Amino acid sequence: MTATVKYSIQERAADRARIRYLLSEGEEVTEAILGKPGPVDEHDAQRLHDDIDEVTQLARRLPEPDLADTLEALPSEERHALWRLVGEEKRGKVLHEVSEHVWEDLIDEMSDRDLLRVLSTLDIDEQIYLAQRLPRDLTGRLLATLSPEERARVGQVLRYEKGSVGAIMEFEVITVRAEITLATVQRYLRRLGKMPENTDKLFVTTRDMTLLGELELTTILLHRPQTRVEEVMEKNPVTFIPTDPDEEAARTFERDNLVSAAVVDHQGKLMGRLTVDEIVDVVIEETDSGLRRMGGISAEEDVFAPVGKAVKSRWAWLAINLCTAFIASRVIDGFEHTISQLVALASLMPIVAGIGGNTGNQTITMIVRSLALQHIQPGNFGFLLGREMGVALINGLVWGGIMGIVTWLLYDDMALGAVMTLAMVLNLLVAAVMGVIVPMVMVRLGRDPAVGSSVMITAITDTGGFFIFLGLATLFLM
Amino acid sequence: MTATVKYSIQERAADRARIRYLLSEGEEVTEAILGKPGPVDEHDAQRLHDDIDEVTQLARRLPEPDLADTLEALPSEERHALWRLVGEEKRGKVLHEVSEHVWEDLIDEMSDRDLLRVLSTLDIDEQIYLAQRLPRDLTGRLLATLSPEERARVGQVLRYEKGSVGAIMEFEVITVRAEITLATVQRYLRRLGKMPENTDKLFVTTRDMTLLGELELTTILLHRPQTRVEEVMEKNPVTFIPTDPDEEAARTFERDNLVSAAVVDHQGKLMGRLTVDEIVDVVIEETDSGLRRMGGISAEEDVFAPVGKAVKSRWAWLAINLCTAFIASRVIDGFEHTISQLVALASLMPIVAGIGGNTGNQTITMIVRSLALQHIQPGNFGFLLGREMGVALINGLVWGGIMGIVTWLLYDDMALGAVMTLAMVLNLLVAAVMGVIVPMVMVRLGRDPAVGSSVMITAITDTGGFFIFLGLATLFLM
Numbered sequence: 001m002t003a004t005v006k007y008s009i010q011e012r013a014a015d016r017a018r019i020r021y022l023l024s025e026g027e028e029v030t031e032a033i034l035g036k037p038g039p040v041d042e043h044d045a046q047r048l049h050d051d052i053d054e055v056t057q058l059a060r061r062l063p064e065p066d067l068a069d070t071l072e073a074l075p076s077e078e079r080h081a082l083w084r085l086v087g088e089e090k091r092g093k094v095l096h097e098v099s100e101h102v103w104e105d106l107i108d109e110m111s112d113r114d115l116l117r118v119l120s121t122l123d124i125d126e127q128i129y130l131a132q133r134l135p136r137d138l139t140g141r142l143l144a145t146l147s148p149e150e151r152a153r154v155g156q157v158l159r160y161e162k163g164s165v166g167a168i169m170e171f172e173v174i175t176v177r178a179e180i181t182l183a184t185v186q187r188y189l190r191r192l193g194k195m196p197e198n199t200d201k202l203f204v205t206t207r208d209m210t211l212l213g214e215l216e217l218t219t220i221l222l223h224r225p226q227t228r229v230e231e232v233m234e235k236n237p238v239t240f241i242p243t244d245p246d247e248e249a250a251r252t253f254e255r256d257n258l259v260s261a262a263v264v265d266h267q268g269k270l271m272g273r274l275t276v277d278e279i280v281d282v283v284i285e286e287t288d289s290g291l292r293r294m295g296g297i298s299a300e301e302d303v304f305a306p307v308g309k310a311v312k313s314r315w316a317w318l319a320i321n322l323c324t325a326f327i328a329s330r331v332i333d334g335f336e337h338t339i340s341q342l343v344a345l346a347s348l349m350p351i352v353a354g355i356g357g358n359t360g361n362q363t364i365t366m367i368v369r370s371l372a373l374q375h376i377q378p379g380n381f382g383f384l385l386g387r388e389m390g391v392a393l394i395n396g397l398v399w400g401g402i403m404g405i406v407t408w409l410l411y412d413d414m415a416l417g418a419v420m421t422l423a424m425v426l427n428l429l430v431a432a433v434m435g436v437i438v439p440m441v442m443v444r445l446g447r448d449p450a451v452g453s454s455v456m457i458t459a460i461t462d463t464g465g466f467f468i469f470l471g472l473a474t475l476f477l478m
Numbered sequence: 479m480t481a482t483v484k485y486s487i488q489e490r491a492a493d494r495a496r497i498r499y500l501l502s503e504g505e506e507v508t509e510a511i512l513g514k515p516g517p518v519d520e521h522d523a524q525r526l527h528d529d530i531d532e533v534t535q536l537a538r539r540l541p542e543p544d545l546a547d548t549l550e551a552l553p554s555e556e557r558h559a560l561w562r563l564v565g566e567e568k569r570g571k572v573l574h575e576v577s578e579h580v581w582e583d584l585i586d587e588m589s590d591r592d593l594l595r596v597l598s599t600l601d602i603d604e605q606i607y608l609a610q611r612l613p614r615d616l617t618g619r620l621l622a623t624l625s626p627e628e629r630a631r632v633g634q635v636l637r638y639e640k641g642s643v644g645a646i647m648e649f650e651v652i653t654v655r656a657e658i659t660l661a662t663v664q665r666y667l668r669r670l671g672k673m674p675e676n677t678d679k680l681f682v683t684t685r686d687m688t689l690l691g692e693l694e695l696t697t698i699l700l701h702r703p704q705t706r707v708e709e710v711m712e713k714n715p716v717t718f719i720p721t722d723p724d725e726e727a728a729r730t731f732e733r734d735n736l737v738s739a740a741v742v743d744h745q746g747k748l749m750g751r752l753t754v755d756e757i758v759d760v761v762i763e764e765t766d767s768g769l770r771r772m773g774g775i776s777a778e779e780d781v782f783a784p785v786g787k788a789v790k791s792r793w794a795w796l797a798i799n800l801c802t803a804f805i806a807s808r809v810i811d812g813f814e815h816t817i818s819q820l821v822a823l824a825s826l827m828p829i830v831a832g833i834g835g836n837t838g839n840q841t842i843t844m845i846v847r848s849l850a851l852q853h854i855q856p857g858n859f860g861f862l863l864g865r866e867m868g869v870a871l872i873n874g875l876v877w878g879g880i881m882g883i884v885t886w887l888l889y890d891d892m893a894l895g896a897v898m899t900l901a902m903v904l905n906l907l908v909a910a911v912m913g914v915i916v917p918m919v920m921v922r923l924g925r926d927p928a929v930g931s932s933v934m935i936t937a938i939t940d941t942g943g944f945f946i947f948l949g950l951a952t953l954f955l956m
Contacts, residue, residue, distance in 0.1 A: 007714060008717070009716055009717075009718070009730050024858060063734075065733040065734055065735075066733070068733075069733060072853055073853040073854075075858065075861055097733075186699060189699045189700055190699070190700055190701070190702065192700075193700060194700065195696045195699075195700065197735060198735065198737065199696060200678060200695075200737070217678075217695045217696065217699060218673045218677060218695065220699065221664060221667045221668070221673075221695060221698065221699070222667055222668060222670075222671060222672065222673065223668070224668065236485060238487055239486070239487075240487075252487055253758070254755075254758050254759075254762070255543040255544070255546075255547060255575075256541075256543055257543075257675060257676065257755040259676065259678070259737055259754065276737065276754055276758075277732075277735040279758075280731070280732050280754075280757075280758060280761065281732075283758065283761055283762060284732070284761060304858075304861075306865070307865055307868040307869050307872065310865065310866075310869045311869050311872050311873060314837075314840050314869070314873070315873065315876075317836065317840070318833065318836060318837065318873055318877060319877070321832060321833060321836040322829070322833060322877055322880075322881065324832075325828060325829040325832040325833060326829060326881075326884075328828055328829075328832075329825045329826055329828060329829050330825070332824055332825035332828070333822070333825040336821045336822070336824075336825070339817075339821050339824050340818065340821045343814045343817050343818045344811070344814070345824075346810055346814075346817050346823075346824040346827075347807045347808070347810035347811040347814070348807060349824075350803060350806055350807060350810070350828065350831070350940065350944075351800070351803040351804060351806075351807050353828070354799060354802075354803040354806075354936075354940070355796065355799060355800060355803060358795065358796060358799040358933075359792075359796065362792050362795070375550055375551040376551070380502060380553065380782075383553050383782070387782075387784070387785055387788065388788075390785040391785050391788045391789050391792070394785065394789050395789060395792070395793065395796055398793075399796060399797070399800055402800075403800065403804075406804075455836075458832075462828065462832070466828075
């Protein structure tokens with residue numbers, strides 16, 4: 001695009017797409033790389049050779065994050081083919097970037113020795129990150145390659161649960177003393193020669209690591225070299241403790257526009273830091289898993305997972321769904337006599353149930369989202385319930401009224417139309433009430449309101465819808 | 479927590495909760511602040527006075543991001559009450575932080591003069607951000623308060639569409655020349671006296687603003703003062719053009735762990751920069767709106783929106799849902815004769831339809847997500863279709879088989895059980911095929927696959943499920 005930009009993001013995107021194209025379009029390229037070449041004639045052989053050459057060039061040219069991205073976007077065969085072409089010096093960074101299921105897939109065919117050698121090219125924080133995802137025996141072997149001090153740190157992180165700040169904190173931090181001048185800080189930094197990624201501030205501590213404040217890099221640059229650190233440091237920084245939930249940290253990063261923040265223990269001693277790139281991953285994973293959970297797909301399923309894995313990931317929700325459908329079916333069965341006398345009821349009942357499910361899911365989506373953003377608390381419960389019931393009442397009267405008239409005209413039966421309207425209003429009210437109550441109760445029970453809310457509300461509105469409609473019909477039409 | 483942390487995030491969270499509690503628990507506090515006091519006896523009056531005092535203190539103490547967060551989490555009445563207590567010096571920043579619907583709600587009761595005065599406390603990038611959300615006549619008045627140069631910049635941003643990099647870029651950048659030394663850069667920075675938020679790098683340009691490279695703050699600190707900028711600058715930085723989609727920029731920020739990046743025009747001239755805090759907002763909004771769209775709720779609906787607004791935001795999906803349910807109902811109606819002869823069909827048919835809808839939605843959630851992450855391209859289509867059909871076949875045989883046996887035992891009718899099994903297998907296959915095809919076709923048509931996919935798949939599996947089950951029953955059981 002410009003003279004200065006030698007490898008633009010557009011070119012990188014094009015190269016990523018080209019690799020995917022070359023590996024996916026025909027199977028020959030992938031098979032040849034994996035050492036399973038089929039029979040090819042001479043002309044094809046030349047083309048195949050060119051294609052493999054091109055993929056190899058592209059794999060050499062693309063930076064690690066792009067390779068990671070491309071590996072994510074390939075089915076398992078093609079993924080392994082590309083992995084063979086990734087140079088050893090890039091493999092560590094790539095493994096660090098890919099998501100967990102891809103990483104498991106890739107290390108499957110690597111020997112333990114190869115894997116440990118690749119990991120040793122990474123810095124300590126990256127090694128710790130990956131150590132948490134290694135099979136237990138490999139973790140031990142990785143630990144054995146570290147210095148005692150590093151080993152102690154890894155042990156510390158492995159103690160913290162997934163989902164806590166401790167599990168995503170980094171150890172490489174630069175600390176300075178409060179009484180030195182900015183000129184001394186600069187000399188110190190030059191002697192260090194490098195800073196960890198995403199360093200926007202140094203941490204000011206006492207000799208025993210008690211955090212006194214933070215010194216932003218911009219502060220160092222904006223003040224005169226003779227200034228002492230304590231005169232310009234931020235004395236009231238945002239800090240986290242390792243047991244804070246990562247989602248809460250993410251919200252604070254977003255709220256305060258942070259790039260990094262200190263992690264301290266209960267005595268206020270500096271343990272490490274959190275950086276925005278881990279936080280972005282948390283945000284993405286959080287919302288992504290919300291989407292998956294509402295859809296009944298477990299986090300382990302990758303779009304290219306084999307059939308067996310996909311079946312396993314989904315069967316639980318199908319089983320639950322089948323049970324609830326079965327219960328609804330039993331409710332209908334209870335009204336067999338009514339239906340046999342007025343078969344029209346069988347065609348109309350799914351409308352009542354369906355509209356309830358739709359409304360209930362709208363309400364639940366809204367509530368789950370607000371709970372996640374911590375916008376709802378007990379004080380608002382009455383307000384929300386009232387609002388959702390108001391919405392349901394209006395929608396019920398409008399759409400139930402329309403459907404009532406349509407039913408009346410279709411079957412020439414005014415009473416049936418009236419039952420239809422009444423049933424829709426009632427089922428929408430049930431949907432609204434349960435749409436508020438179900439996620440609230442799940443939170444109160446200490447469970448994640450996103451998991452299964454949708455299945456539960458659909459079960460309630462289906463069963464409820466059939467019962468209300470067929471019950472009213474039995475009362476008024478028989 | 480520690481001696482150095484004077485106002486910890488835990489305390490801030492507690493204060494936010496306290497404000498919400500005081501305003502929401504009883505209506506008196508809110509009403510009194512809004513100047514609508516009801517009758518109270520003397521003892522209550524004292525408590526009311528104390529409560530209002532406390533809210534006022536808290537509003538004074540909390541920083542802007544926390545106030546914004548609290549305003550988001552309050553119903554409209556309480557929100558306005560708190561807004562009255564937010565000092566004028568904080569109002570600009572708060573308005574900049576809140577989401578669009580809250581901002582509209584808040585400025586509703588402010589006079590144009592007040593609003594413009596509040597906006598004038600913000601820096602130019604914040605003013606531009608808000609100018610895009612102002613009613614048209616106010617935008618003009620805001621522009622009139624700016625210098626001609628600033629006005630030109632605002633005009634430039636307003637040209638770019640929402641969802642593009644241009645609409646979220648910032649103008650305040652620091653540029654330096656390539657031939658000067660780092661010592662000169664530092665002197666220059668000290669003279670400037672401040673840097674824009676999230677500055678992790680300076681931009682190296684020619685006199686006519688052509689971007690030559692980027693100079694990270696860490697680079698300045700790590701090298702000797704005599705070093706010249708061009709020796710240490712990054713000559714191949716990641717850059718964006720204003721028309722790039724913001725979601726693509728977000729993915730690049732995530733991939734490359736960026737804090738800020740240059741925005742250049744087609745000639746390679748520096749126009750402004752993107753920062754990670756805008757990007758985090760994009761990521762959150764993107765995934766959030768995905769969730770909303772799949773649930774059939776428009777982005778304008780806030781959890782505290784009044785009933786009328788909520789009805790408006792949701793009615794379209796309800797109407798579509800009603801239409802599809804009506805079509806499904808007509809399919810059932812076509813088999814009225816069959817049902818009247820075997821009423822058990824009426825109770826069993828929702829099971830077939832329901833399980834299809836569940837499977838279809840699992841498939842669609844997976845596909846939509848992968849499309850969003852750009853992990854799917856035409857070459858994978860066959861693979862995905864094959865995989866989903868394999869999953870559906872296995873699930874169909876297992877669960878359909880179980881339901882077939884249950885049906886057989888329940889109704890003592892083996893043929894009915896066999897029809898049940900066959901119908902479930904077929905409907906699961908329909909769900910899998912359509913779950914892959916529907917979002918793919920929507921993308922091909924240039925539409926957002928998340929919008930309405932779920933409604934469409936449910937319509938297909940309902941109608942299809944009823945038709946398959948009742949059709950098979952008519953063929954084999956009548």
